Amino acid sequence: MIEIKSIPIFKDNYVHALIQGNDCAVVDPGDAAPVIKYLTANNLNLTTILITHHHNDHIGGVEKLKEKYGCKVIGPSYDKDRINSLDVLVSEADNINVFGQQATVMHTPGHTLGHICYYFKNIKTLFCGDTLFSMGCGYLFEGSHQQMWESLSRLKRLPADTKVYCTHEYTLNNLKFALSIDANNKSLIEFADLIQKKRDSNEFSVPSLLATEIELNPFLRANSKSLKNQLGQQNLSDADFFGHIRELKNNF
Numbered sequence: 001m002i003e004i005k006s007i008p009i010f011k012d013n014y015v016h017a018l019i020q021g022n023d024c025a026v027v028d029p030g031d032a033a034p035v036i037k038y039l040t041a042n043n044l045n046l047t048t049i050l051i052t053h054h055h056n057d058h059i060g061g062v063e064k065l066k067e068k069y070g071c072k073v074i075g076p077s078y079d080k081d082r083i084n085s086l087d088v089l090v091s092e093a094d095n096i097n098v099f100g101q102q103a104t105v106m107h108t109p110g111h112t113l114g115h116i117c118y119y120f121k122n123i124k125t126l127f128c129g130d131t132l133f134s135m136g137c138g139y140l141f142e143g144s145h146q147q148m149w150e151s152l153s154r155l156k157r158l159p160a161d162t163k164v165y166c167t168h169e170y171t172l173n174n175l176k177f178a179l180s181i182d183a184n185n186k187s188l189i190e191f192a193d194l195i196q197k198k199r200d201s202n203e204f205s206v207p208s209l210l211a212t213e214i215e216l217n218p219f220l221r222a223n224s225k226s227l228k229n230q231l232g233q234q235n236l237s238d239a240d241f242f243g244h245i246r247e248l249k250n251n252f
């Protein structure tokens with residue numbers, strides 16, 4: 001039975017850890033020290049690192065961890081020249097195995113061109129890096145609006161009871177923006193209250209449930225006629241309306 005724990009690092013990043021017995025795999029270790037501290041405190045051995053994309057706050061701890069634990073590093077083949085220490089290069093539709101659980105690699109360009117997500121079907125778990133955040137999505141540093149909308153649309157088609165493990169604790173800020181464009185959405189208001197209470201008692205807002213994201217995350221609702229109408233953009237295509245929401249958020 002795999003357990004998943006989240007290790008907070010930096011100001012608002014998480015390193016998610018898959019744990020089975022005394023073995024551990026981590027996703028996007030941007031810093032080594034807090035991960036080593038966690039592994040030591042819990043008597044765990046690091047066997048595997050999964051990487052979603054090349055940004056330093058996701059890979060900064062990889063070399064040190066690999067040196068200390070001799071673990072295997074799995075990451076996007078697209079980024080092979082931008083990430084040192086990759087042992088296993090993966091791309092769209094590849095399957096990897098972590099402690100007997102199979103994960104499918106989904107290529108989700110937008111935030112970066114090589115960004116990948118890891119979907120563990122049997123444990124209903126998605127590690128989506130900086131593609132999808134709870135109530136938000138990543139900045140488009142490298143990809144187009146069309147690419148990111150297509151990537152998010154693919155994530156939307158996963159089973160609704162999938163747990164979404166993104167890398168950042170941005171949920172409250174994302175909710176402020178979501179409410180600014182959808183102020184009368186009762187479910188959104190209720191969800192914002194719930195997250196505020198969680199954060200007030202130092203609980204993580206991650207993981208979220210894909211069903212909640214599909215219902216309330218404005219970036220997953222770029223195909224919503226009612227949201228388009230509310231913002232006076234009924235003539236835009238879904239991808240262009242996604243771009244419109246992204247621009248509004250960039251300037252929020």
Ligand SMILES: [Zn+2]
Nearest residue numbers: 053055111130
């Ligand atoms: Zn990033």
